[in-house]
Amino acid sequence: MSAKSNGSAATPVLYTVLLAVAIAAPFFVYPQFLMRGLCLALFASAFNLLLGYVGLLSFGHAAFFGFAAYVTGHLAKFGTVFLPYFTPFSTPRLHWLEIPMPPWTPELAILGGAFAATLLGLIIGGIAIRRQGIYFAMVTLALAQMLYFFCVQAPFTHGEDGIQAIPRGYLFGAIDMNNSLSMYYFVLAAFILCFLIIQRTIHSPFGQTLKAIRENEPRAISLGYNADRYKLLAFVISAGLAGVAGSLFALVFQIATLNNVHWHTSGEVVLMTLLGGMGTVLGPMVGAFLVAGIQQYLAAFGAWVSIFQGIIFVACVLLFRRGIVGEIQAFRRGGNKAEEEAPAPAVTSHSAAPSPAGE
């Protein structure tokens, strides 16, 4: 709603300009940086679908991003599929059934990673939506940490080393992805596709119901909506798209490591979304490119990255809770003073709800 009705004449122009910039960018800017930015932008947009439009703060989205990166890296490099099975009696251990397969092509490896993230989203989401508000954030954080420990121990992740030298391979068996331009345009195309999926989700009746749940969950339930099922589906979509982002990331940088599943990564995606603007369409992208820039320029200064990120967190929460894009939109709305819409309150449901019940 807010994106479409807000400056509706300017929006198509803006998107066209952005697209033109994105197509021309690799000739001016280092493509590796652009691809990192696009992967993080997709990650943040997927996360924003949940935080901005359902009001659920997941503090464990690195699980989907990082796990999909591992799965894609593994499939693209080795191809072997492992199926888990459990022997409860003789020696209670988890076993893995190995199905030997040749390495997968990049598009199939990405689909595999996204599928794994979706499945993981179904499990983690199914458990986490049983609590709301702060507890939801803590539960997702804890479950993601559990996955982190799993990734430390599981043989296929190669522990501290991670999966290195992941081949980019040939797209559809034909296009050489080692060329950084073809890789860039592939990442851009995947990003646009996922972006359209997110847009479609937000503007569908399903998305409207999500917003209704965000604004007043008890009322949505009383109107007959199964709020938990809607929240779970949104969570699964968000997890799957975060998985696509992680899969692309693994192919671009040809490495999948524990960093990607660490809670720091979960914090970073929250930061990107908060900085850019929760519940805005462009905010997560702006935030992602800014955070990618911070990482790039402060990388040599060690702990300063985290100090700086912490300062941005504090500044965002205290000074501009709407984020950069949100503040710009609010400013423009203030100038036009026509719009009746609330200024993208993002997460206010639980404090505003009539029965917060200690959540």
Add this chain to the structure above:
Amino acid sequence: MSSIWAFLGIPPQALFGQLMVGLINGAFYAMLSLGLALIFGMLNIINFAHGALYMMGAFAAYFLLNFFGIGYWPALLLAPLIVGAFGMVIERLFLKQLYGLDHLYGLLLTFGLALILEGVFRELYGSSGLPYAPPPELTGGYNLGFMYLPTYRGWVVVASAIVCIGTWLLIEKTRLGAYLRAATENPALVQAFGINVPAMITLTYGLGVALAAFAGVLAAPIYSVNPLMGSNLIIIVFAVVVIGGMGSILGSVITGFMLGLLEGLTKVFYPEASNTVIFVVMAIVLLIKPQGLFGRAN
């Protein structure tokens, strides 16, 4: 007796040794989740910086020893006071501005604070860890026959139990505690009775932070003093808090100790799962009793 050990397939020393380690971990879970529950009850904020403040407690003890020559016993009192005062400054400067907003902003703000604090200490002291020796009175150990008990570890369990019970008594049995509980239930009404609720909020935050710092001082001789010592712990403590529910002080203490023991047991019988067992328990509790073992039903 020996047939039992043969059946279990482990020597008793290993079992009791791990149970002791579990009890120690449980002591830290208990003190930290107690502080989190206190703060949450009063401020409606989940203090993500709790792990960083625990780390600061350990560092405060280290500074006191190395810069001022102040030993372990005074540090046990001074470090919580210093870090607690620091916490109250944080509350006055930052957290105060968030009351009335959604709880999630408190989580985000304290997460940012945790990043800053950890980053600063990492920048100054690296992440390899600094040594801190236990006081001479508490070195050595006792051979109990079935296990060897290092004196310091025994002390940690006793000290944390005393502090937890003391906090419980403070909250449940004193006039100040009664004000606190009343202000948790209905701040407006308590304010109307002429009690300075903002000051009580600040005090509560300081108390919760001081508990974390006390745990940090206790931890300093066991684990080395390390800027990252709090960040992984805090996530486990979150899981403990979700399992226990934050409704009851005693509940969070009991849950902390129980989960520490469970973790120790897992280390003996299925070591691969020892890192994850608490999260598994959390998932199971959420499926069966979403509000937590001691949580109030919605």
